[in-house]
Amino acid sequence: FFFSFLVFFFFSSAAEEVKNPQKDLPIGIIGSLLVCTVLYIFVAAVLTGVLPYYTYKNTAAPVAFALQKIGITWGSAAVSVGAICGLTSVLLVMSYGSTRILFSLSRDGLLPQAFSDVHPKYGTPVKSTIIVGIIVMLLSGFVSLDRLATLTNIGTLFAFIIVSASVIVLRKRRPEYKRPFRCPWVPFVPIMSMILCCWLVVDLPVFTKKVFVIWLAIGLVIYFAYSRRHSVMNGEEEETPSPTDGN
Numbered sequence: 236f237f238f239s240f241l242v243f244f245f246f247s248s249a250a251e252e253v254k255n256p257q258k259d260l261p262i263g264i265i266g267s268l269l270v271c272t273v274l275y276i277f278v279a280a281v282l283t284g285v286l287p288y289y290t291y292k293n294t295a296a297p298v299a300f301a302l303q304k305i306g307i308t309w310g311s312a313a314v315s316v317g318a319i320c321g322l323t324s325v326l327l328v329m330s331y332g333s334t335r336i337l338f339s340l341s342r343d344g345l346l347p348q349a350f351s352d353v354h355p356k357y358g359t360p361v362k363s364t365i366i367v368g369i370i371v372m373l374l375s376g377f378v379s380l381d382r383l384a385t386l387t388n389i390g391t392l393f394a395f396i397i398v399s400a401s402v403i404v405l406r407k408r409r410p411e412y413k414r415p416f417r418c419p420w421v422p423f424v425p426i427m428s429m430i431l432c433c434w435l436v437v438d439l440p441v442f443t444k445k446v447f448v449i450w451l452a453i454g455l456v457i458y459f460a461y462s463r464r465h466s467v468m469n470g471e472e473e474e475t476p477s478p479t480d481g482n
Contacts, residue, residue, distance in 0.1 A: 243268055244391055245332025248339070257415030330371065334363040344465035345458070385443040392432045393447070399425035399432070 246264050250256040282291065282301050290304075291297045296318065302311040338360040341350030354361040374383060402418050402425045418424055436444075463469065 244394070245328055245335075248332040248335035261416045330364070330367055333367045334360050337363040337367070340462075342467075344467045345462040382442065385439055386446060389436055389439050389443050389447045390450075392436050393451075395432045396429050399428040 243264055246260060246267075250260060253259050278298065282297055285301045286304060291300065294300045296315060299311040299314045299318070302308075302314060337346060337350045338353075340346045341348060341363070350363045350366070351360065352362050353359060403422045405412065406418075406421050
């Protein structure tokens with residue numbers, strides 16, 4: 236269930252390609268979340284009315300399962316085909332967001348410059364797209380879907396925690412930043428977000444947590460060995476005088 240909402244996380248990575256990101260992105264993210272949440276609730280209510288809730292245990296496709304149980308086999312087949320077709324849009328958006336994240340990290344100097352190279356004709360991060368495609372193909376070919384899903388979950392949850400903490404830090408350390416969209420009720424909302432994300436992480440399998448710790452350690456090594464020295468933003472912060480300078 237949670238995995239279905241991860242795509243909304245990648246909307247923000249398209250900010251530079253949106254005509255009016257200050258207005259359109261909040262509407263798109265919040266509006267899509269509300270619509271999908273309401274639809275999920277209605278579908279769940281209908282399914283529990285068709286069959287007892289415990290019959291859906293360990294069922295990967297509850298809608299198709301319910302239709303098959305009540306004898307609508309053609310509907311079950313149609314829903315299954317629709318679900319498979321719908322996955323293509325999810326894969327497209329997640330791949331799109333991943334390439335833009337690598338592009339932004341490279342532009343800041345946190346990754347090699349090759350990740351921010353764009354196609355001379357289409358203006359897209361072609362090298363990042365190829366790299367993401369190769370990694371996705373290798374992982375999908377050698378790692379089970381269940382483990383890939385939980386690894387994606389824990390990585391995204393950790394990103395949510397970092398973003399929530401950053402809201403509090405930036406609100407305190409950089410109050411002068413222009414904020415067309417301001418997070419309401421700071422620090423209550425970010426703190427609740429971190430608590431809920433940590434609660435979801437605790438419920439994930441032990442294997443997922445072990446792999447995440449290993450990847451986190453690798454990421455920290457890359458950051459302190461390469462990224463920190465090449466970061467453009469770090470250089471700008473070091474050159475920016477503090478409010479007490481010159482007094």
